[in-house]
Structures are given as structure tokens and as C-alpha cells.
Amino acid sequence: MVTAGYRLGEGERAQLVALRQLPGFQILLNLMEAEVSKFAENLINTKAGQESEILANHYLAKAAAQFYQGLVNSLNNELETFANHSNVTQIQPDVTEALFAE
Numbered sequence: 001m002v003t004a005g006y007r008l009g010e011g012e013r014a015q016l017v018a019l020r021q022l023p024g025f026q027i028l029l030n031l032m033e034a035e036v037s038k039f040a041e042n043l044i045n046t047k048a049g050q051e052s053e054i055l056a057n058h059y060l061a062k063a064a065a066q067f068y069q070g071l072v073n074s075l076n077n078e079l080e081t082f083a084n085h086s087n088v089t090q091i092q093p094d095v096t097e098a099l100f101a102e
Helices: 010-020 021-044 052-084
Strands: none
Touching: 010 052, 021 052
């Protein structure tokens, strides 16, 4: 059996925490969810008599939804792991610091 996955280190989890706190992170999630909705919309708009297209669009919509849900679940799990296992006094990286460097 092959298992795919990527294990994050504490530093990478800290980076995720910093990204999650940015206002643009929720915008990114909203955009990704909207793209998934387009697959479902495409399935709904497929003509009833086109069985092969319906099946293909169903597979695409399901794959897109599973990818998005898996990504969100992984993000939430990593953030929860960081919150439960990290040193609370650890200073989080400032992801905006590079924006102000000259």
C-alpha cells in the first residue's frame, strides 16, 4: 500500500499559523471554494442525455471537492497540532517583514 503525504516540521507549522492570520488567507480559501463550485455548476448544466459527459463531470466535481476538503482538513490539523504541541512563548515569524525591507 502506498501512502502519500507530507509531514510538516514545527517551523513550517509556525509559517502556516502566520499565513492563517493574514486577511488574505481567507480570501484565498474563498477563491478556491468558488473554483470548486464551478465544477459542480458545470455538472448541473450538463444536458440530461449526455451520460458520458455527466459521468465525467461528476468525477471532476467530486475530485475538486475532495481536493479542497482534504486541503482544508490538512491545514486545520496542522494548525491544531501546532497549537497543542508548540511552545506558547515561541515568537511567530513576521511574514510581512520582507515587505518593508529596503
